[in-house]
Amino acid sequence: MCDWCMKHGAGKKWYMNAKNYSDQLAKDLNLEDYLTEQWMNFETVFIRKIMGLSSIGLGYKLKMPIIGRVIRRVVEGMIHKEETKKRNPMRADGHFGQVIPLEDGKIILSELAAEPIIENYCMCRWMQRGKKEAVCINFGILSEIIEKLPRFIPKNRVVRIDREEAMQRLEEHNKKGYIASVWFQPVPYICAICSCESPECGGLRLRNNFDLNVVYKAEYIIQLDQDKCEGCKACVSMCQFSAIRYIPSIDRVIIDYDKCFGCGICRHACKNDALRLIPREEYPGFDGKY
């Protein structure tokens, strides 16, 4: 379990704690205005200047001596921010996420997520790839806020979905190769399960390109049963993190465990049941490495 679980999990994983999804929490934290402001301006978060600096050219800025280190601290501090009073919606304070396997996503959707549940257009794919694809599942008060923003709402179909449908959709997205992730928005309120791809996803971008820890790897890690692998390579193309490689001389795949986010997507491709997820803490070298 990670530091978020210690603080917000009540003995469980942070995203398995029902309290973090409740309307009451959203009310107590006064989140309606905060989330409305944030979502009205979502595409501008990376370009707004905060303390004189925006994220434009972040890769170069981070390489600058001293200033780079300061920026790193500020960005990570923002995303991890817990003080509710000083949070700024324009810079996505407290919008921290974690990759989850399909199974955990289904538990969230079946019993924890607050209603109404909606499926709306992914804003990252829209602002970074120009694609509108309805793969983001949102809950509770955030659903009602997003419904007021026409650019995120598919026109020709029902946006509100029930728990069964939500689980089904998440499974479809997952099997297609999209990585499920769950988000604080802001800490400790949880109101979204996304189905991401990289490099479109803003959160994975900050992590993969700039090593900013705004999204954690899953509580799980993949395990390969070497005897079962027949070297068909089907799993290789599924992994968004380049963690699987085919090695001709041994005619099987190998895993780069450092790169594995534990999303479990590769499992969908394997006909031989050679890939399964194990809890990260059961793998001594990777326990605690989120």
Added chain:
Amino acid sequence: MSKTKIIIDYSKCGENGKVDPRDCHKCLEVCDPCVFLMHEALGYKEEDPYNPQHWRITPVWPSVCTRCFYCVKACPEKAIKISW
């Protein structure tokens, strides 16, 4: 490697240009590393702030640009310039 500079001519594409990037966004589609960001132009008084109508493209992640020039070739307005 020297810094890559990517410049968009906003007189051709953007809130004041003749192309609305929401209709085109070719540069977003061809850019493998997703260097570009499409967003509401800042500082506009939108008639309906829930449904903003003034959009532009910002090359937000130039450090991951591979200098493939696909965007330059794909842009129907020749609005993108890349140098280093």
